[in-house]
Amino acid sequence: MTPAFLSRLEQYYDTVPRVGGARAEDFGPLTLFVREGAGWPYYARPALGSCGAGPADVQRVLARQRELDVRRAFEWVAETSPWLRGPVEAAGLRVHAHPLMVLEPSAPRPPAHPDVRLLGADDPLLRAAVTVPMLAFADPGTAVGAAGPAELAAAAADPAVEARRGAVAEMLASGRTAMAVAVQDGVVLAAGQYNPVGDVAEVAGVGTLPAARRRGLALAVTSALVADALARGARTVFLSAGDEAVARIYARAGFRTVATALIAEAAADGGTAGA
Structure with a gap:
């Protein structure tokens, strides 16, 4: 996948919590999104343009999540921010990998389901x-x-x-x-x-x-x-x-x-x- 596409996804990931009512807190190379009001809880992720974070950065975010009593979680794209996994695992968090998939514009569409x-x-x-x-x-x-x-x-x-x-x-x-x-x-x-x-x-x-x-x-x-x-x-x-x-x-x-x-x-x- 091209860097331009992954850059578009990073912009999306940074924008959607903000338009969804989350407060963004700056932790240098990391951004913590905190939901205001009801709904699914948000997470921390790499700040736009960041190129590295260390164990101390991760610990600062975790301390703030504990202080706020919110979900202690980080989400990111492995290919875009490969440097985050090590510090996160060193902090004792479990990392789960999920296939990131994009729709092929030319792919045939299944028929509409009546239900x-x-x-x-x-x-x-x-x-x-x-x-x-x-x-x-x-x-x-x-x-x-x-x-x-x-x-x-x-x-x-x-x-x-x-x-x-x-x-x-x-x-x-x-x-x-x-x-x-x-x-x-x-x-x-x-x-x-x-x-x-x-x-x-x-x-x-x-x-x-x-x-x-x-x-x-x-x-x-x-x-x-x-x-x-x-x-x-x-x-x-x-x-x-x-x-x-x-x-x-x-x-x-x-x-x-x-x-x-x-x-x-x-x-x-x-x-x-x-x-």
Whole structure:
């Protein structure tokens, strides 16, 4: 992948938290993004144009994350910032690698799925839609799992989910995100989003209710998101796959691996994020 493309991604990664309501704190070669209000937590990443960080830089960021009581995490592209992995691992964080994939403009598009549609900010299914990926990421992989409609209903009833629903509704209303869902018999079985910045869009948070896996629903949701992003003027559509098995699913939607996204978290802060 060309340096120019990776530079565009770096600009995107630096911009999307800012337009998403995050506060950016400067730590020299690193930037810490702190979300203001409800929603998914943010992370630290290399500052634009930085070319190196040492253990002391990483420790300063970790100390600030502990002080703020936020997720202790770093995200970056291996090919762009290869110097960050060593200091991060030396600080005791676990690093997870994820295929970074970009949509091939000439790739054939899968046909639209009859059970997949886009959601608006006031859609009554939005609460379930933001809950499905939470259950999916709690049981990662592509194998069929135990969590089904009953578990979805219980999880969606958690009052904490309302804050997440409200944050996504505001983003939908302002055009800062778009969400698609697969719905059968009134139950949301898969959901995902894309976040546009200029003519670049990242597909993120695609997840299938574990009991509904291996029906092609994540692929169908992804295809709907891609179609909408392209229709709205996106020229570059990309995503980070959870692992190689998930990457093979996205390849069927026209994506190819071009680099490696790295996510580092403290063990106590849970698992990894990703599409």
